[in-house]
Amino acid sequence: MTKKDYYEILGVSKDSSKDEIKKMYKKLALQHHPDRGGDAEKFKEISEAYAVLSDDNKRKQYDQFGHQGFDQRFSQEDIFRNANFEDIFSEIFGSGGDNFFDMFFGGGRGRRREQRGSDLHYEIEIEFEEAAFGTEKEINYPRTEACEKCKGSGSKDGKFEKCDDCNGTGQMRKIQQSLFGTIQQIITCRTCHGSGKKITNECKECSGSGLTSNIKELNLKIPAGVDDGNQIRVSGEGDVNREGKHPGDLYVTVYVKPSEIFRRESNDIHIEQNISITKAILGGEIDVPTLKGKEKLKIPNGTQSHTVFRLKNFGIPFVNSKEKGDQYVNVIVEIPKKINNKQKDLLDKFEKESKKKFGLF
Ligand SMILES: [Zn+2]
Ligand SMILES: [Zn+2]
Structure with missing residues (x-):
């Protein structure tokens, strides 16, 4: 059976560019793809033609030796082996042609x-x-x-015999069903994992x-x-x-x-800081712990308990970034539980003064 010329199959001239060939194949693939109700045999024919003509080396050999000479050099598997259909099928169907090889040669083989x-x-x-x-x-x-x-070879002396199961070929035949009926598929030998070799003397180190x-x-x-x-x-x-x-x-x-001092929320850190009642009333500076050590924080006069102050960029850096989170300081005004007589006198005076001035307390 003489096969049709690859250029004829795709309907392109012998001197057409790769782009023209690709364009033509895309058009024909859309028409003949079996998923779209096309004829599988026809689809395979155009795909084979494209696989050869889109590959510079294969195209050159095809031009030089013609169909017969080319077929002697390349098996069907060889033709499809490195052909790049993924690009085209993602362009046409929005997904890759990962199973393309399997479609022609049965499942499980894929591109090894x-x-x-x-x-x-x-x-x-x-x-x-x-x-x-x-x-x-x-x-x-x-x-x-x-x-x-043994450098991973498993052999003590570097000597090997032929693998019995694949007779040294590293491959086995497997019969499988595919789009084109029963086909014989070549798979990697399970015994030698494709090496075709059997170890004569096992390396003791790794058995x-x-x-x-x-x-x-x-x-x-x-x-x-x-x-x-x-x-x-x-x-x-x-x-x-x-x-x-x-x-x-x-x-x-x-x-x-967790830290005993800081509480982390994403890249920000939070602390609670006690301040004295007089500091809250009169204002002033306090020391607060930060990741960088002690830092001065200004407390304005008349600060209420649970006021939150922000120390910008005192938080934790974002991974692989120069940006940092912030530190939040929640000040808690501490009411003293024990005071001495002098403090009591002063506070009594303070209260009298408050009543006089604001009618408070
Ligand atoms: Zn070893
Ligand atoms: Zn084997």
Whole structure:
């Protein structure tokens, strides 16, 4: 059976540009997509043509060797393997063509991406001030790493035999149903995970797994402004995968101890500050604790209890920002429970004076 010319299939000329080819394919894909009631075989035909003509290297070889020569060099899988349909399908349908390969070659195969290792989780508790200013902590946690002795190969001497299950090919055949009926699918060998090899002498250190569990020491940077329950992702510090590569990430949940002085609300901090009755009446300056140490706060005369004063930018910084929250000082006027006779005399006079002047009390 002679196949139709790829240029003819797409209805473009031999010297058409990539853009023209893409435009034409988009038009035809809209027409023939099986999800839109199009003919699957026709859709596959135009997609194959596009996969070849949109790839500079494949197009060159196709032009040079013609259909027959090209087919000898490329399998159907090869043709679709690295073709970029995602762009086009997100343009047309608003979502990627992730399952495109599966559509033609059955599910489960996809584009083989090496699996990442597992993500790991760790919890740490820090002081209130450490959260406010940022800190560095050394943490230790068990982590799966590539065995150092055998460099992750699992072999004691670096010698291997052929894997029995796939006869050294690293692949297995699988029969599956797809859009085009029963197809034979090539999958990665489960025994050797695609390497095609069997270890002759196992590495003693890792019992042939190529992996070891180590205690990882990590210097964890905790940014200023981190809040209770925040999570920090440390990229690439999780477990490695079965091949000893592509580690997952480490997620550290940070718990912040409460402060005895400050109460945090988002990036603002709040304190309660007692002041004397005379300071409230006469006004003056008081010292208040802040994250930066003691700070002077002006109390105007006639300040009522539970008046809240704001110290701008005395709060906690926002993570990765120069901005800061504020500090709020709630002043509580303290009524003395015990006074001496002299104080009593003075207050008696104070009361008489108040009555005379304002008719108060
Ligand atoms: Zn080893
Ligand atoms: Zn195998």
